Every structure is written in structure tokens, then in C-alpha cells.
Amino acid sequence: MSVQERKERERADRERLIVATARELAEQQGWDAVTTRRLAERIEYSQPVLYSHFRGKREIIGAVALEGAAEMAAAVRAAAASAADGPRARVTALARAYLDFAARNPAVYDAMFQLDGGLAFAKADTPEPLKDAFAALLETLGEVAGDGVHPGLFTEVFWASLHGLATLTRAGRLPPEHTERRTELLVDRLAML
Amino acid sequence: MSVQERKERERADRERLIVATARELAEQQGWDAVTTRRLAERIEYSQPVLYSHFRGKREIIGAVALEGAAEMAAAVRAAAASAADGPRARVTALARAYLDFAARNPAVYDAMFQLDGGLAFAKADTPEPLKDAFAALLETLGEVAGDGVHPGLFTEVFWASLHGLATLTRAGRLPPEHTERRTELLVDRLAML
DNA sequence: TCGCTTGTCTAGCGATGCTAGGATCGAATT
DNA sequence: AATTCGATCCTAGCATCGCTAGACAAGCGA
Numbered sequence: 001m002s003v004q005e006r007k008e009r010e011r012a013d014r015e016r017l018i019v020a021t022a023r024e025l026a027e028q029q030g031w032d033a034v035t036t037r038r039l040a041e042r043i044e045y046s047q048p049v050l051y052s053h054f055r056g057k058r059e060i061i062g063a064v065a066l067e068g069a070a071e072m073a074a075a076v077r078a079a080a081a082s083a084a085d086g087p088r089a090r091v092t093a094l095a096r097a098y099l100d101f102a103a104r105n106p107a108v109y110d111a112m113f114q115l116d117g118g119l120a121f122a123k124a125d126t127p128e129p130l131k132d133a134f135a136a137l138l139e140t141l142g143e144v145a146g147d148g149v150h151p152g153l154f155t156e157v158f159w160a161s162l163h164g165l166a167t168l169t170r171a172g173r174l175p176p177e178h179t180e181r182r183t184e185l186l187v188d189r190l191a192m193l
Numbered sequence: 194m195s196v197q198e199r200k201e202r203e204r205a206d207r208e209r210l211i212v213a214t215a216r217e218l219a220e221q222q223g224w225d226a227v228t229t230r231r232l233a234e235r236i237e238y239s240q241p242v243l244y245s246h247f248r249g250k251r252e253i254i255g256a257v258a259l260e261g262a263a264e265m266a267a268a269v270r271a272a273a274a275s276a277a278d279g280p281r282a283r284v285t286a287l288a289r290a291y292l293d294f295a296a297r298n299p300a301v302y303d304a305m306f307q308l309d310g311g312l313a314f315a316k317a318d319t320p321e322p323l324k325d326a327f328a329a330l331l332e333t334l335g336e337v338a339g340d341g342v343h344p345g346l347f348t349e350v351f352w353a354s355l356h357g358l359a360t361l362t363r364a365g366r367l368p369p370e371h372t373e374r375r376t377e378l379l380v381d382r383l384a385m386l
Numbered sequence: 387t388c389g390c391t392t393g394t395c396t397a398g399c400g401a402t403g404c405t406a407g408g409a410t411c412g413a414a415t416t
Numbered sequence: 417a418a419t420t421c422g423a424t425c426c427t428a429g430c431a432t433c434g435c436t437a438g439a440c441a442a443g444c445g446a
Contacts, residue, residue: 007392036434046395048436057434113366114307121366149378156367157358157375164357165350173306173314174349182350185342189383200423229403239426241405250403 015053017043019063026064026107031115034060062117068108069129072101073136080140087144088193094140095162095183102166109170113163134159146192158190208246210236212256219257219300224308227253255310261301262322265294266329273333280337281386287333288355288376295359302363306356327352339385351383 021042026034036057040047054060079097083089102109111117120126134155141158142151165182168174174182214235219227229250233240247253272290276282295302304310313319327348334351335344358375361367367375 035432037432047434048396049394051435052393113361113364121364122368123365153371153374153378156361156371157354157378160357160361160367160375161350161354161379162357163361164353164355167360168306168349168353168356171306171314172316174353175315178346178349181346182353185346185350186354228401230401240403241427242425244404245424 011053014043014045014049018050018053018060019067022060023064023067023108023111026111027105031061031107031110058116058118061111061115062119064108065111065115065117065119066127066129068105068112069127069133071105071108072098072112073129073133075101076133076136077139080136087140088187088191090140091144091191091193092184092187094137095187098137098162099166099169099179099183102170106170109166114167141191144191144193149192154190158186161186161190204246207236207238207242211243211246211253212260215253216257216260216301216304219304220298224254224300224303251309251311254304254308255312257301258304258308258310258312259320259322261298261305262320262326264298264301265291265305266322266326268294269326269329270332273329280333281380281384283333284337284384284386285377285380287330288380291330291355292359292362292372292376295363299363302359307360334384337384337386342385347383354379354383 018039022034022039025039025042034057036047036050039060040050043049050060054063075097076094079093080090083093119130121130137159138151138155141155145151145154165174165179165186169176169179211232215227215232218232218235227250229240229243232253233243236242243253247256268290269287272286273283276286312323314323330352331344331348334348338344338347358367358372358379362369362372
């Protein structure tokens with residue numbers, strides 16, 4: 001079975017290569033530049049190979065989104081953990097980490113929320129990384145929801161606000177200079193400290 | 194000059210027809226279905242005619258976005274005006290009107306914020322309808338910003354939160370059942386009443 | 387060494403946004 | 417009233433897109 005194992009390993013490697021290359025290309029030149037031809041050329045295979053790993057371009061975007069969700073969950077947890085002194089500092093750190101992730105990985109953030117990656121959200125068949133990313137937010141935000149407010153609902157609202165700030169800022173809809181002040185205002189008002 | 198005037202009038206009519214048809218088609222079948230060919234067929238002209246009015250598809254999206262911005266500004270102002278009893282009711286009505294507009298006109302909302310319509314935001318050359326839509330929000334939200342908080346900054350944050358709720362809900366990222374409770378939570382926490 | 391499965395590539399389909407160049411129509415002039 | 421001429425519109429086509437069929441070759445087990 002050694003031959004088969006080697007082949008499976010090579011296949012898995014190539015799949016990772018596809019996702020990593022798509023992400024890299026999207027981050028460099030935007031998702032419009034991620035065509036199946038260019039992607040195939042970069043991984044040094046022909047286009048049909050892509051379709052032996054993914055159903056189509058959508059699934060490739062979805063794979064990048066899942067990768068991003070895992071990273072974001074880690075980034076958010078790390079930020080919350082590093083701010084030891086009280087819930088306020090934790091929430092602020094979380095908000096900054098979220099917006100920072102979106103700003104530093106715009107293409108990945110697009111894959112997660114802006115583009116159609118064919119992923120199910122808030123449903124039973126939601127992929128694990130997505131549920132876990134939400135859980136990471138919930139861990140810190142749940143404790144500042146306030147009395148009588150459902151932690152999940154509060155997290156949804158806080159998340160939506162962060163998402164709005166992230167997208168509008170990145171799309172040039174909000175001037176970039178007062179990002180920090182907007183973040184502080186949001187934390188001050190939404191979180192019950 | 195009568196002949197020329199008639200021609201200009203016909204041109205303006207046709208331009209309105211293009212924008213209205215694009216909007217209608219997008220609202221019916223999504224923006225992906227709005228191709229230059231289909232659009233041309235619906236207005237009963239050939240494709241090149243579209244390019245004598247707009248630089249390309251982007252500009253058509255932008256035109257729909259501007260139309261939508263004007264309508265949203267009107268909807269928001271009407272909602273705020275109809276809620277006479279105190280700032281709290283005004284802000285709640287505004288939030289509901291905003292989210293309602295986004296839910297009822299998903300394609301137009303996409304044109305405004307999700308798609309690239311080639312429009313400049315938060316800059317000197319921002320088109321008037323966009324500035325006016327923000328002004329409509331500012332009129333009601335400015336008075337609940339709280340002491341020492343810049344009204345414009347507060348409006349940006351509130352707007353971003355509404356935008357986040359609107360997009361995440363519509364994209365299926367948030368379960369639709371608790372929309373109203375989320376709205377109330379947002380208003381309760383953000384607005385200083 | 388042979389046959390066969392598995393995997394990969396070449397070539398091509400329909401559809402996209404956009405454009406060049408010719409045809410046609412109507413207004414103005416003689 | 418006939419003719420010229422300019423504006424207007426359409427046919428046809430280009431490059432590129434996502435995706436797929438079918439030919440081909442490589443590497444396995446017998």
C-alpha cells in the first residue's frame with residue numbers, strides 16, 4: 001500500500017499548493033486575476049487538474065476562506081489571551097485583531113465574506129473552521145454581553161459591527177484615518193463593562 | 194434647435210431605460226444575469242449602444258447605485274420624520290428603514306456597497322447622492338452621538354454596524370429570525386439617549 | 387514484458403465584456 | 417426636390433473567462 005500512500009500524499013500536497021497559490025495570487029493582484037488558467041500555470045499543471053481537486057473556482061475560494069477562518073480564530077484568541085488585565089482590554093484587543101486581520105489579508109477576508117465560496121453559514125452543515133471562528137469571538141464577547149442579553153446574539157451584533165467597519169474601510173467608504181477612534185467608540189458602547 | 198433638443202431628450206430617456214432595466218434584471222435574477230447582451234436585448238438595442246451611454250458595465254452599476262442612494266436617503270428621512278416622539282423612536286425607525294431598504298432592494302444595495310461601481314466615497318469628488326445619503330443618517334444620528342463624540346464619527350460607526358447586519362443577514366451569515374432583537378440591541382447600546 | 391488502470395494534457399465549447407468598421411437613416415444645403 | 421454629409425446604430429469579431437470531452441502517456445500489477 002506504500003505506492004498508494006505516496007500518491008495520496010502527493011495529491012494532498014498539490015491541493016495545498018493550489019489553495020496557497022490561489023491565495024497568494026489573490027492577495028497580490030486581487031481575485032479577478034485568479035483565473036483557472038493563471039492558477040494552473042503557476043502550479044505548473046494544466047487547468048483540468050484543478051477540477052480533479054475542486055468542483056470549480058467557487059470551491060477554491062471556499063478553501064481559502066476556511067483557511068482564513070482558522071487563522072482568524074487563532075489571531076483573535078491570541079489577542080484576547082495576551083490582554084490579561086480585565087475584560088475591557090480583552091475586547092479591545094479582539095476588535096483590533098479582527099480589523100487588523102481583515103486589513104492585512106484583504107483577499108482572504110473577501111473569500112470569507114464578500115465572495116461566494118459556496119459555504120453554508122449558521123446552519124447544521126456549517127464547516128468546522130467557521131463555527132470555531134465564531135466560537136472564538138463568543139469566548140471573549142460572551143462575558144460582556146450584559147445582563148439578560150443572549151451571548152450569542154450579542155456576539156452576532158458585535159461581529160456584524162466589526163464586519164461593517166472592516167468592509168467599508170477597505171472599500172474606501174470610510175476614511176482610514178480614524179479607524180482607532182471608531183474601534184474604541186464601538187467597544188465603549190457595545191460592551192457592558 | 195428643436196430637432197437637437199428632441200434627440201437629447203430621447204437619449205436621456207434611453208439612458209434612464211438602461212439603468213431601470215439593469216436594476217430590474219438584477220433584482221429579478223441577480224447581477225450575474227446582467228450581461229451586456231441580455232441588457233441590450235431587453236432595451237431592444239444592440240450592445241454598442243450601451244457603450245455610447247456608459248464606459249462599461251461598471252458605470253451602469255454605478256448609476257444604479259446612485260439611484261439607490263437617493264431612494265435610501267428619502268426612505269431614511271421619511272422614517273425619521275414619521276417617528277415624532279423622541280430621539281429614541283427616531284433612531285429605531287431609522288435603523289429599521291435602513292435594514293428594510295437593504296432587504297427589499299438587495300441588488301441595489303449590492304450595487305451601492307458590494308460591487309465595484311467605480312464610485313468615489315468619502316472624498317472630494319464623491320457624487321452628491323452618496324454624500325446626501327450619509328447626511329440623511331447624520332441628521333438623526335448626530336443628536337444621539339453623546340457628549341464629546343464627533344457626530345460624523347458616531348454616524349460612521351452606526352452606519353457600519355447597520356451595514357454589517359444588512360450584509361451578513363442577506364448573505365446567510367446570520368440567521369434571519371432575530372433581526373429585530375439585534376436591531377434593538379444595537380440601538381440601545383450605541384445611541385446615547 | 388505485456389496489458390490496463392490511472393492520471394494528465396490538448397483542444398474546444400459557450401458565454402463574457404468590449405470594439406472596429408461598415409451600413410443606414412435623417413437633416414441641411416443647393 | 418435631389419443630393420450631400422454627418423450622426424447613429426448594428427453586424428461581426430477579439431480576447432478571455434469557467435469548464436469539459438476525448439486523446440494520450442506513464443506507471444502499476446501480473
